[in-house]
Amino acid sequence: ETGVTQSPTHLIKTRGQQVTLRCSSQSGHNTVSWYQQALGQGPQFIFQYYREEENGRGNFPPRFSGLQFPNYSSELNVNALELDDSALYLCASSLLRQGFHHSTYGYTFGSGTRLTVV
Amino acid sequence: QKEVEQDPGPLSVPEGAIVSLNCTYSNSAFQYFMWYRQYSRKGPELLMYTYSSGNKEDGRFTAQVDKSSKYISLFIRDSQPSDSATYLCAILVGGNQFYFGTGTSLTVIP
Numbered sequence: 001e002t003g004v005t006q007s008p009t010h011l012i013k014t015r016g017q018q019v020t021l022r023c024s025s026q027s028g029h030n031t032v033s034w035y036q037q038a039l040g041q042g043p044q045f046i047f048q049y050y051r052e053e054e055n056g057r058g059n060f061p062p063r064f065s066g067l068q069f070p071n072y073s074s075e076l077n078v079n080a081l082e083l084d085d086s087a088l089y090l091c092a093s094s095l096l097r098q099g100f101h102h103s104t105y106g107y108t109f110g111s112g113t114r115l116t117v118v
Numbered sequence: 119q120k121e122v123e124q125d126p127g128p129l130s131v132p133e134g135a136i137v138s139l140n141c142t143y144s145n146s147a148f149q150y151f152m153w154y155r156q157y158s159r160k161g162p163e164l165l166m167y168t169y170s171s172g173n174k175e176d177g178r179f180t181a182q183v184d185k186s187s188k189y190i191s192l193f194i195r196d197s198q199p200s201d202s203a204t205y206l207c208a209i210l211v212g213g214n215q216f217y218f219g220t221g222t223s224l225t226v227i228p
Contacts, residue, residue, distance in 0.1 A: 004161070031214075033214070033215070035216075035218075040220070040221075041220050041221070042122075042124070042206050042208075042218030042219050042220045042221050043162070043206075043216070043218045044218075045215040045216060045217075048214045048215065050214075055214055056212065056214040056215055058215060090161050090162070092161075107164065107216075109154075109161030109162045109163065110161050111159065111160050111161045112160075112161050
């Protein structure tokens with residue numbers, strides 16, 4: 001059973017640029033969530049994808065967007081990067097079963113992508 | 119008021135000590151409570167999961183939820199140097215997102 005893998009592990013971008021982060025979900029999982037973790041803070045929910053559609057969104061502007069693919073992998077795209085976007089971006093996969101409205105505790109996190117905006 | 123507030127620490131304890139980590143939350147409707155451990159340069163990993171009130175024990179770890187005071191705790195007995203990490207309390211809300219605390223950094227000194 002493979003875990004959640006994220007790429008790249010580190011990235012440096014210039015303010016105003018665009019970035020795409022990638023996540024491969026754990027085998028058997030069908031839902032992907034993205035979180036932003038600033039230094040010294042807890043992760044903040046960006047959004048979740050289920051069946052290739054957004055299934056909930058946190059308090060992030062529209063320049064944060066995502067995709068989920070048929071193999072359940074996912075991308076996080078951030079446009080017009082700002083200095084405050086510098087953070088660890090975490091992907092978490094889970095299994096949402098039909099008839100259940102949430103995955104409860106079965107979330108597996110990746111090690112994250114460290115994004116630095118200069 | 120933030121949804122989850124966590125005692126920030128940092129905490130430094132000698133090996134073998136009992137560690138108490140604490141969070142408070144704002145909404146009495148919250149039901150699913152977790153504790154995650156995060157090592158440096160890694161993602162959070164689930165330690166304990168509790169539904170509603172009460173205690174749950176797993177080896178050296180005990181998670182406690184007091185819904186009347188909206189308080190969650192994690193106790194670590196016989197702490198080990200390998201327990202040195204950041205501990206995050208988390209609440210699953212709306213079925214699809216976590217509210218995390220800010221994390222407490224723990225160092226266990228051999």
